[in-house]
Amino acid sequence: MTDKDPSFLFSGITFNRKRFSSDFARFKEKKEINDSEGTLPENKSPEVEVAAKPAKKRKRKSSVSDPVEGFNVFKSSKTEPVLEENEESENASEGKKELYRQMERDAIFRKQHNIHTSGSNIPSPLHDFSELRSRYKCKPYILRNLAELGIKEPTPIQMQAIPLLLSGRECFACAPTGSGKTLAFVCPMLMKLKHASKDGVRAVILLPTRELASQTARECKKLAKGKKFYIRLMTKQLANTGEFSKLPCDILISTPLRLKSAVNKRKLDLSRVEYLVLDESDKLFDLGLLKPVDAIVKACSNPSIIRSLFSATLPDTVEELARTIMHDAVRVIIGRKNSASESIKQKLVFVGSEEGKLMALRQTFEESLNPPVLVFVQNKERAKDLYKELRFGDIRVDVIHSDLSQEQRENAIDNFRAGKTWVLIATDVIARGMDFKGVNCVVNYDFPDSSSAYIHRIGRSGRAGRSGEAVTFYTEADIRYLKNIANVMKASGCEVPEWILSLPKLKWKKHRPKREFLSTKPHDEEEEE
């Protein structure tokens, strides 16, 4: 990400409604923002709260001046409730005290759950899902679906991101792999959309790969079960032939290139989009995708759009960019920024040279093969080569890479999910976001090309509170880059040899050395295939 010009990305917004969000918030639906359980209303600064008057003591003069969000919008109006001077100041000071007490309770709760926030007027975190109903009047179908999915307690990212998005705030959030970020944006999106409509696309979720888009569409539908929303996945066919003007669509889930192509070729109108989520946002801001993403952000020209960015890794460059272009956005970090999930046991294994890798892999499998296992390699050629090596053994192995057809890719994923495949060899195409619940081990056969690639790859295991294991092979040539991985390991509580930590600091450019594939088969056997 080199282009930091704020006018490049997220430009095209003519009327800056977000900038004045606190003013606008006052005119938003009172029922969504007020906390019916008696906790403080959302979205208010201490200054605002000073003007608050506890409901019980308020003397009403007229119903026209009903307070909005705990304070009176028309403060100078003649219809303002009249209070005795002393009573007013007493109430104001009680209101202020209660605000500070609530802020203190929120701070303690956030600390307990490792939630770090920055920004102004941040709504109280959600303690449990029942608050969706009491605070935000969530429809029963969502709570029913959560229960059916076995989702009982919100995860820390859900605790904070859900109230933020429900309060109409923009946010950029960084939370570990497998910590439930999808639900953190899908749940408030369904709640805010309320019901199906035929008024054009209302929400867009952008993701970097087709597999991830299709997984997210499935998750959306699961949470929307029982409610007739139009949730659509942008398939190749839809992008090329869709009659979008006639196609009802509440939520559109797509990769950037397909969506941009639909906007250009099929005149898909995104001007009514109210919610835009960039999931795996740092990947979307990679140079290859930046232009189409920028075009889509511009096409989503609704001035009151709410944008949010989610990822398990949020490099400073992306964060700086987000900071300059989003309006009054709140930053949410769960745990330490750019760190691996703590439920993964991580190990480094020295394999000497490329020659040693295959032996080390076979040995690992012989000693303890605990399927399902994911094996990551550097590119599709290496994926094909490793597959050739392993496919005739006793292990049920399959491969996934970008040279396969969409159908083949989907089959590989389905078979792995269903347990028919024990070991799936993969390139980074599925390193991000894919939710294979029970992956026991990730093997980095080839050293990852960046620390964020490492975090995402190993994050395919140890999800939703489960434990997992990650083994990373390294050769002599990889030693220079070891320290960056070792730092990630150490930060998530794994033991790392001291000599690695004392290696010189190296600015990591993408580490993708040319790797020679070394077969263990006799040459004539190789040629037959």
Ligand SMILES: Nc1ncnc2c1ncn2[C@@H]1O[C@H](COP(=O)(O)OP(=O)(O)OP(=O)(O)O)[C@@H](O)[C@H]1O
């Ligand atoms: N509150 C919850 N309680 C239990 N399980 C949950 C909860 N929220 C989500 N999950 C489950 O956790 C798994 C991981 O969620 P999800 O895929 O959203 O993770 P993520 O944070 O987006 O990970 P990644 O960074 O790898 O994309 C999913 O199977 C999801 O159903």
